[in-house]
Amino acid sequence: MSDTLRESLLVKLGQLQCHFTWGPQMDDVDLDKVKQKLQDSIIIGGKHQGVPHNQLAYINYRQGNCEEALRDLEEAERRLREIHGDGFERRSIVTHGNRAWLHYHMGQLSEAQSYLDKLEVTCSSLSQGPYITAMVPEVWGEKGWSSLSSRSQCYEEAKECFARALEEDPDNTEWNMGYATALYRLESISGIQENPEVSQSVRQLRRVLELDPGESVARVMLALRLQEFQLQAEANELVEEALRTSPDSPFVLRYAAKFYRMKQDVDKAIGLLKKALEFTPRSSFLHHQMGICYREKLMALRKNKESGDPGVTAVLIDHCKLHFGTAIQLEPSFILAQLDFAGICLMNGESDRAVKIYNNLQSLENVTPDKKQAIEIQLGVYELHHTKSESNAIRHFMEGLKIQHGTKYWERCYTNLMRIARRQIKRNPYNSRALGILGFLHREAGENSEAVECFEKALRFDRGNEEYLSALRELRPST
Template sequence: MSDTLRESLLVKLGQLQCHFTWGPQIDDVNLDNEKQKLLDSITISGKHQGVPHNQLAYINYRQGNCEEALRDLEEAERRLREIHGDGFERRSIVTHGNRAWLHYHMGQLSEAQSYLDKLEVTCGPLTQGPHVTAMVPEVWGEKGWSLLSSHSQCYEEAKECFASALEEDPDNTEWNMGYATALYRLESNSGILKRPEVSQSVRQLRRVLELDPGESVARVMLALRLQEFQEQAEANELVEEALRTSPDSPFVLRNAAKFYRIQQDVDKAIGLLKKALEITPRSSFLHHQMGICYREKLLALRKNQGSGDPGVEAVLIADCKLHFRTAFQLEPSFIPAQLDFAAICLMNGESDRAVEIYNNLQSLEDVAPDRKQAIELQLGLYEMYHTKSESNAIHHFMEGLKIRRGTKEWKLCSTKLEQIARRQINRNPHNSRAWGILGFLQREAGENSEAVECYEKALRFDRGNEEYLSALRELRPSA
């Protein structure tokens, strides 16, 4: 094939909607870890999860395993034909696009062209644009699932993809479930909901159950959200029904375990997680949840028995460390597991090990904003409670506040900063830095008049401070 034809082929490939054109959205994802999650997903065979073989093929391509990627795409086609029958052609748009790209990269240009030809036949009647791509619900939905399996910055775009799919196909359970999942994760990350009636995920999960009363994963997710709103009776019924109808689903088991852990029934949670681990033993998420459960038992023991029984404590600490360590060994980029491991080391007097982890985490590059914020929060807590350095703690909490507004970590950084500032003012009412911190916090909260008052007090004790003057100019532009 001539260079001109090759370039023409590449232009058409660039117009496709498939994992090879969506790929940059997972550039900073650990491919080995993502591959394991997809393999677990295939083992579990969830009802609504997109087509994991498609994304697995792209990851195998990225790792240089083109023949394995080709087998993944063949399996994707087989499953799509088996599940969707008459709807196979529309469902196969993404898979055909992946196959065209893969054959191109393998140097099999005629095969790549044959899949472009198939896409023209399928997409031609469906689109006014290029006939090799059509943004039909099946494509929007597949893209949404792909984004949900990526990092948290992609959740908003995933939500929009499912919303687009639902505009044309509003009663499709799969797209409704994807939309509910995106909303659920976005709300969980924000941590700002107070009432169930303002929760979009609650409404959407109920919509899924209207369309498919047997959707157990939606049922247990709804239970977890209602638990946050103290709707305990309905939440209990939802979890019990989910476990009755899907007793061997790791998705149900792990969410039910989280539900019972929050309810303080930690032993029941551990039992459910062990059952889930029998099915997917390499799940970093499950090991992390196990570590959290053992930590709950450790904290309860210390609370009830003072320092606790040394022998039992030692066993619980070892269990915590084992599962947290396993979680980040399976998934090296699993920052929460590393932070939890460091915290257990601190509880056990292993401060050197904790500091080593903190130093390693601080040196990481291209860390997702939510993970970076979690690191800054934990560093602030470490400086506040272990080194007793309020100045270092202030630095880390301030860095955490700059990253992302409205999250649980953001709120904790804000709370801790306010505690430090007020404590310092009680010790020394002329502490300009403390008044400046309070001014910053009030400005972040939208309390401008209170912020002005705090900054004015800060300037009274530190005349000419440009930071405080600049803040006042912003707050009082007419001044």
């Protein structure tokens, strides 16, 4: 094939909607981590998860495993024919696009052109634009699942994709479930406590159950969200029903385990997690959750000083380290597991080991905002309670506060800073630094009059401080 025809082929490939053109969403992503999760989802199965083989094929291509990628796409086609039957052509748009790209990269240009021809036939009656692409609900849905599997920064895009799919197919259970999942994850990251009447994820999960009362994963996800709003009776009923109808669903088991852990029934949570691990023993998520459960038992034991058997304590610490360590081994970039492992080391008197982990985490690049905030909050707590350095703790909490607003980690930074500032002012009412921190916190919370008052007080004891003057100019632009 001539260079001109090759370039023409590449132009057409660039117009496709598939993982090879959505590739940028996989930049700066731990491919091994996503790959393991996709492989687990294939093992687990599930009513609604898109076509994980498609995304798995793209990852294998990125890792240089083109033959394996081709097998993934063949399996994707087989599954689509098996599940969707008459709807196969519309469902295969993304898969055919991936195959065209893969054959192009493998130098099999005639095969690539063959799949472009198939797409032209399929899409010509579906699209007003190029006849080799069509933004039908099936394509929006597949892009939504792909975004959900990539990284947390893509959750907003996933939400928009499922919303677009629902515009044309509002009663489709899969797109409704995808939309609910995106909303659930976004709310989990934001940490903003809303009441259930205005929570978008609660409303959408109820919508899924209206369309499909047998959707057990939606049922237990809804239970978790209602638990946060202290609607315990309905939440209990939802979880029990989900476990009754889908006792062997690993997705149900993992969500139910979290539910019971939050309910302080840690032994039941551990039992459910052990059962889930039988299906996916290489799940870093499940091992991390096991570690958290054993840490809960450890904390409860330490609070009850009368039963603080050092032998039991040592066993629980070993369990925590085993599961957090396994999670890290399976997923070396698992930042939350590393933070939790460091926390256990501190509890066990292994400060040097914890500090080594913290130093490594601080040196990482391309860390997502929520994980960066998690690092800063734990470093602040470490400085506050272990090195007894309020100044260093303040620095970390302030850094965490600046990363992103309104998340659960933001709230923890805010609360710690407020507590430190008030404690310092109680010790010394003329502490300008503490007054300045209070002013900053009030400004962050939108309490401008209180912020002005604090900055003015701070300036009485630190005249000419440019930081406080600048803050006042922003808060009182007309003066």
